[in-house]
Amino acid sequence: MIIWQIQRLMNSARGALAAPSRNARMAVVIGRLLGIAFIVCFGTGLYSHFLQDPLPWMVFPTRPIGLYQLSQGIHITTGILCFPLIFAKLYTVFPNLLETPPIRSFPHFLERASITIFVAASLVEITIGLLNTYQWYALFPFPFRQTHYALSFVIIGSLAIHIAIKLPIINQFWRKKNSYDADGNVRPIAVTVAAATPVRRDEDEARDATGGGHGDDTVAPTRGITGRVFGWIDHTPAAPPRSSRRAFLTTISLAGAVLVITTAGQSFRVLDFSNVFGARKKFTGPNALPVNRTAKAAKVEETATAGDWALTVSNGTATKAFTLAQLAALPQYRVDLPIACVEGWSQMASWKGPRLRDLVDAVGASADATVKATSLEKNSSYAVTRVGPEFVRDELTLVALEVNGETLDLDHGYPARIISPGRPGVLQTKWLSSLEVLA
Numbered sequence: 001m002i003i004w005q006i007q008r009l010m011n012s013a014r015g016a017l018a019a020p021s022r023n024a025r026m027a028v029v030i031g032r033l034l035g036i037a038f039i040v041c042f043g044t045g046l047y048s049h050f051l052q053d054p055l056p057w058m059v060f061p062t063r064p065i066g067l068y069q070l071s072q073g074i075h076i077t078t079g080i081l082c083f084p085l086i087f088a089k090l091y092t093v094f095p096n097l098l099e100t101p102p103i104r105s106f107p108h109f110l111e112r113a114s115i116t117i118f119v120a121a122s123l124v125e126i127t128i129g130l131l132n133t134y135q136w137y138a139l140f141p142f143p144f145r146q147t148h149y150a151l152s153f154v155i156i157g158s159l160a161i162h163i164a165i166k167l168p169i170i171n172q173f174w175r176k177k178n179s180y181d182a183d184g185n186v187r188p189i190a191v192t193v194a195a196a197t198p199v200r201r202d203e204d205e206a207r208d209a210t211g212g213g214h215g216d217d218t219v220a221p222t223r224g225i226t227g228r229v230f231g232w233i234d235h236t237p238a239a240p241p242r243s244s245r246r247a248f249l250t251t252i253s254l255a256g257a258v259l260v261i262t263t264a265g266q267s268f269r270v271l272d273f274s275n276v277f278g279a280r281k282k283f284t285g286p287n288a289l290p291v292n293r294t295a296k297a298a299k300v301e302e303t304a305t306a307g308d309w310a311l312t313v314s315n316g317t318a319t320k321a322f323t324l325a326q327l328a329a330l331p332q333y334r335v336d337l338p339i340a341c342v343e344g345w346s347q348m349a350s351w352k353g354p355r356l357r358d359l360v361d362a363v364g365a366s367a368d369a370t371v372k373a374t375s376l377e378k379n380s381s382y383a384v385t386r387v388g389p390e391f392v393r394d395e396l397t398l399v400a401l402e403v404n405g406e407t408l409d410l411d412h413g414y415p416a417r418i419i420s421p422g423r424p425g426v427l428q429t430k431w432l433s434s435l436e437v438l439a
Contacts, residue, residue, distance in 0.1 A: 018095065021248035027092045028173040030252070034085040035159060037078050038122070042156050044075035048342060049149055051424055054388065062394045065421040066348075069340035072424070073267030076133060076344030080263055082126045084255040088248075090119065111165045118158040125151045133266075133279040133343045135292070266345040280345035286409035289349055292341055292425060295410045298377040300431045309415055311399070315363035315437035322359070324415045328401060330354040335396045341425035351419045352402040356435075357393050365437040367393065372438055373418055376431040385427045386438075391420045399432065 050058060051068065061067060103109050125148065131137075132144055140147075163170065265275025265282070272282045280290040295301050303309070310321040322330075332352055340346035360371055371387040391397050397420035401408060408414040413430030420428065 019248075021245050022092050022095060024169055025173045025176075026245060026248070027089065028170055029249075030085060030089045030092055031170075032174075034082065034089050035163070037082050037085055038155060038159060040078045041075055041082070042152050044071045044078075045149070045152055047071050048075065048424060049145075052145075052342075052427065054386075058388075059390050060388065060422060062390055062396070062421045065336075065396065066338055066340075066346075067422045068424060069267070069338040069346040072340055072342060072344055073264070073346060076129070077260060077264045077267060079126050079129045080259050081256050082122065083130075084252055084259065086119070086122055086126070088252045107165060110161060114158045114161040114165065118155060118162060121151050121154045121158065125155060133345075135279070135343065269348075278345065279343055280341075282345075282347050286411050287349075287403045287406055289339065289347060289403060289412060290345060291411045292343070293430075295414075295431070298375075298380070298431065300376045301410065303376045304410060304414055304431045311359075311416055311432055312434040313359050313363050313437075314434065315360070315365055315369075316439075318363040320362055324401070327354060327399065327416060330358065332401075333395075333398060335398060335419075337396060337419055337421055339419070339425050339428065349403050350405065351398055351400040353398040353400040353416070353419075355395060356387070356391075356397045356399055356418070356420070357395075359399060359435060360392060360437050363437060365392075370438045372436040373429040373432060374434045374436070375429050376433045382426045382429070385418075385429050387418065387420065387427075391423065394421060396421045399435075 048068070048071065051060060054060070064070075103112065128140055128144060128148060131139055132148070137144055261271060261274045262276040263278045265271035265273065266278030266280045269282065275281055282290070285291045295304060310323050311327065313320050313322065331354060333355055334350060334352045336348060336350050338346050338348045356371070357365075360369065365371075368389045369392060370389055371392050373385050373387055375383045377383045387397070397418070399416050400413070400419045401416055403409075403412060408417065413432070416432045417430040418428050418432065
């Protein structure tokens with residue numbers, strides 16, 4: 001009796017939560033958009049990850065020069081869009097949390113487990129991703145990049161399991177014309193009701209209480225909140241509509257548009273005018289360029305401005321040291337390349353300096369050599385980076401001494417830094433100390 005009363009209460013709650021926007025068709029529509037968003041984030045995230053930690057056989061394109069700028073801009077913007085989408089998805093399926101019994105079979109358990117893992121991992125993933133754009137690392141006591149990378153596979157794996165389990169429903173409600181009847185109502189999901197426990201009328205309870213038992217006048221199954229029968233038959237009348245499907249979709253669309261308009265300007269210049277909440281604003285900072293990590297934070301103020309600074313270039317036993325004046329005396333090239341950071345912001349800038357390939361050729365580097373660039377900064381995971389041969393040999397890869405017509409500001413890597421096409425800003429090593437040709 002207690003179990004039946006609990007289930008009846010939960011069914012009543014599901015009835016109270018009914019709305020035109022809470023149906024299988026809407027869940028499929030929002031789920032489709034959310035799935036695309038996470039797949040895009042996963043793909044662009046993998047590209048960024050392997051640029052920073054390439055496998056031995058990997059070679060990356062250097063053209064178009066704004067490839068990483070575009071890829072990471074899409075990654076961050078799409079990740080931000082996941083916020084309204086995942087909340088919209090949770091809204092549409094929320095009444096299903098009150099299904100009775102909560103677990104009906106092993107496939108149903110897999111369905112619930114996969115969506116629980118997916119939602120939990122997704123919320124953590126997009127939240128720490130957003131915090132990362134503002135470099136608020138102190139808010140989570142774990143390494144961001146490794147955690148972000150691992151969670152992406154948890155999300156995609158749980159999403160794949162959930163899609164596989166829900167494929168019949170997704171297939172039924174994928175196309176709009178198959179989802180609504182002639183009256184504009186969502187078609188019910190096909191279910192088998194034979195195994196469901198019939199719900200008895202109040203007079204049946206009274207008859208049982210007096211020992212009269214009950215007859216055949218059980219209540220027939222009705223459509224229920226989402227057109228499904230979950231173990232106990234839900235015949236609670238649907239609540240009157242409170243908001244239309246169109247209003248719901250309009251709200252989600254407006255929320256997504258506002259987020260894009262007010263944040264994507266940090267990645268895409270066309271929206272710079274409306275960049276209110278983005279972590280960086282274009283054309284602000286020294287050299288009219290935003291700064292991620294300052295010289296003070298990197299603790300290089302003294303070593304970078306020391307009078308005896310020189311860039312050491314080595315290849316085995318062959319070594320040359322170039323003072324700042326000697327670097328400036330080499331053939332200088334001016335290139336327009338974006339500085340594009342993993343946090344999503346980017347900006348095109350004009351850089352000037354000698355080509356990296358000319359410097360390593362001075363110590364006899366081979367055509368397929370990889371170069372290890374070392375910064376004056378200590379105790380940083382990016383103080384030492386590797387420049388693959390495709391970037392070393394590219395004519396646009398410079399050891400930059402100037403940016404936007406001015407000497408590099410100390411916060412932008414003075415006295416010299418790497419700048420190359422198609423690489424994340426964290427790999428464009430600032431405050432260069434040495435270049436070593438690797439065999």
